[in-house]
Amino acid sequence: EAQVTQNPRYLITVTGKKLTVTCSQNMNHEYMSWYRQDPGLGLRQIYYSMNVEVTDKGDVPEGYKVSRKEKRNFPLILESPSPNQTSLYFCASSLSGFGVGVSEQYFGPGTRLTVT
Amino acid sequence: KQEVTQIPAALSVPEGENLVLNCSFTDSAIYNLQWFRQDPGKGLTSLLLIQSSQREQTSGRLNASLDKSSGRSTLYIAASQPGDSATYLCAVSNAGGTSYGKLTFGQGTILTVHP
Numbered sequence: 145e146a147q148v149t150q151n152p153r154y155l156i157t158v159t160g161k162k163l164t165v166t167c168s169q170n171m172n173h174e175y176m177s178w179y180r181q182d183p184g185l186g187l188r189q190i191y192y193s194m195n196v197e198v199t200d201k202g203d204v205p206e207g208y209k210v211s212r213k214e215k216r217n218f219p220l221i222l223e224s225p226s227p228n229q230t231s232l233y234f235c236a237s238s239l240s241g242f243g244v245g246v247s248e249q250y251f252g253p254g255t256r257l258t259v260t
Numbered sequence: 261k262q263e264v265t266q267i268p269a270a271l272s273v274p275e276g277e278n279l280v281l282n283c284s285f286t287d288s289a290i291y292n293l294q295w296f297r298q299d300p301g302k303g304l305t306s307l308l309l310i311q312s313s314q315r316e317q318t319s320g321r322l323n324a325s326l327d328k329s330s331g332r333s334t335l336y337i338a339a340s341q342p343g344d345s346a347t348y349l350c351a352v353s354n355a356g357g358t359s360y361g362k363l364t365f366g367q368g369t370i371l372t373v374h375p
Contacts, residue, residue, distance in 0.1 A: 175361070177363070179365075184367075185367075186349075186365050186366065186367035186368065187304075187349065187351075187365040188365070189362060189363055189364075189365075192361050192362065192363075194361055200361055200362075202362060203362070203364075234303055234304070236304075245290075245291020245292050245311075245312075245353040245355060246291065246292070246353040246361065246363055247292070247309065248294065248306045248309050249294065249296075249304075249306055249363075250306070251296075251303035251304040251305070252303055253302065253303045254301075254302070254303050
């Protein structure tokens, strides 16, 4: 089944404790992206990757890191989480490559992160 | 900076009504516009994608139009059903300069269709 998977689905952690949220897709998509969703602020893009070893900042990259060493995986790293990073996080992928814009996106189920 | 606005923020209609959701964007340098559906506590599901060169796309009871020059898109839902109840979001794939690869979402319209 074609899908985007995220782990963990729920995470409660403390301020400053490094964490990684994994994202994996099995559709051989070139484009992958991370978003956070907050009440009243909507869905905002954190980082995106056009292909392996190519990553770029979205609108809210502060406090986050990403890497794209393999085509299928795009982990989101919080080196020192803070309470303002409490949010619902979504990973997404799409087929598109350079020069054609972001095509139809497939979203993961979301990761609910709470930082205390 | 691209800004996407969706109107109305919430809509409640009786079953069977035809309805229109609106999405506007400030920068017309886009590759495409997508409409998504989000059910409570779930991820987003893509409904329709309109390329910047297209005027509309249809899928079943859904029809999406795009007027790139005026920065507007509408999602038309025919003969609404209770199962259509969800949050509907639009997103633009930006084309200008350093925005390439960025997507900007609207805040969504919460739709409730009551029997």
